[in-house]
Amino acid sequence: MSHSNAKFITVEGIEGVGKSTNIQWMAEQLEQKGLSVVLTREPGGTPLGERVRDILLAEFTEKTLPQTELLLLYAARFAHVEQVIKPALAQGKWVICDRFVDATYAYQGAGRGMDFKVIDSLNEWTLGSFRPDHTVILDAPVEIALARIQRNRVLDRFEKEKASFFEKIRQFYLQCAAQNPERYIVIDASKELGQVKQQIAEVICKI
Numbered sequence: 251m252s253h254s255n256a257k258f259i260t261v262e263g264i265e266g267v268g269k270s271t272n273i274q275w276m277a278e279q280l281e282q283k284g285l286s287v288v289l290t291r292e293p294g295g296t297p298l299g300e301r302v303r304d305i306l307l308a309e310f311t312e313k314t315l316p317q318t319e320l321l322l323l324y325a326a327r328f329a330h331v332e333q334v335i336k337p338a339l340a341q342g343k344w345v346i347c348d349r350f351v352d353a354t355y356a357y358q359g360a361g362r363g364m365d366f367k368v369i370d371s372l373n374e375w376t377l378g379s380f381r382p383d384h385t386v387i388l389d390a391p392v393e394i395a396l397a398r399i400q401r402n403r404v405l406d407r408f409e410k411e412k413a414s415f416f417e418k419i420r421q422f423y424l425q426c427a428a429q430n431p432e433r434y435i436v437i438d439a440s441k442e443l444g445q446v447k448q449q450i451a452e453v454i455c456k457i
């Protein structure tokens with residue numbers, strides 16, 4: 251989808267693939283080309299969305315039901331798209347978003363087993379045909395990615411999931427890329443950081 255000349259790029263991948271560092275690098279590459287870039291994330295991206303993010307990542311005494319999780323994600327997403335992403339694109343700014351709808355199909359659909367049709371209908375209602383121009387998937391084997399997060403941080407509600415959950419998510423992302431190579435770009439994130447950055451720089455040159 252084109253929004254003036256500015257592009258909407260999303261970055262996806264399981265936890266531990268190095269999204270934050272590489273997104274920052276991607277933004278720098280675009281800025282060096284003289285483009286104006288907005289970096290944002292989901293869940294989050296607005297003050298309300300960031301509060302929703304805290305709720306989504308937290309653990310409560312009761313279990314967070316997948317349906318509750320899904321509706322919270324979309325409540326935040328609608329505000330984010332309408333109040334941040336679309337206005338930025340309309341001003342000619344490129345938008346790089348750390349996760350977007352693919353994460354919902356991957357985590358709530360493939361990971362939690364929710365019906366994809368429910369996600370389709372929420373998308374239809376909230377986004378219509380609005381989708382990213384390009385989606386970069388940072389890919390690494392689950393054991394490598396999880397070893398990175400387990401070393402580095404206190405784990406949130408998602409990060410505490412089992413390896414099998416992340417395996418389903420990884421496979422789902424790879425399947426999206428295989429089915430739609432026009433939109434998805436897979437980067438081998440198991441390589442050392444310098445090589446990953448190199449792959450990203452090459453991608454940025456082409457888009």
Ligand code: TMP
Nearest residue numbers: 292293323349350353354357358408409
């Ligand atoms: P982050 O760690 O990449 O910032 O994302 C926070 C968590 O939110 C991550 O574990 C994946 C999860 N998530 C979903 O489950 N569904 C979604 O639609 C999005 C955007 C994120």
